Amino acid sequence: MKRPRAGSEKRSELASRYEEYFISSFVKKSRRKRLSFELQTPGKRYEGISRFCHQSEEFLDPAFIRMQGVDLLNQPGFEEFRRGREALCLLLTPAFWQVEIFLPFEEALEMAANELDAVVLIAASFAMVFSEVGREGREKYLLQRDGQSDM
Secondary structure, X not given: OOOOOOOOOOOOHHHHHHHHXXXXXXXXXXXXXXXXXXXXXXHHHHHHHHHHHHOHHXXXXXXXXXXXXXXXXXXXXXXXXXXXXXXXXXXXXXXXXXXXXEXXXXXHHHHHHHOOOOEEEEOOOEEEEEEEEEOOEEEEEEEEOOOOOOO
């Protein structure tokens, strides 16, 4: 597949803050600098999002994975986490790599669950990663830092 052509898009300050929060909070230290560079560089952004989404297990810091699994959305602990959550979320996906998509949590979750490509959903105090579809299904991760409530 040919890489989409990058323009001179400028990321909004809010989107940049969400992305940097995600990288500094949930990505392994050894992968942070490169991923940050790729997300901030229009010509590298698509590859950065795509590589992260398709190799998420290599990037995520296991210390902050609170739940994971193909069946994550049906796990009892996730229902408890989901209840009453009203966070604004940024979605990152190779399918919409040039567009900033901010949605309320429930709408973002529905879009991520129905998107065919991999998706990262970033909120102010947590993140979710929906990896690419594999033989067993689509691996999902809920990431959260203890005691962290804001960026």
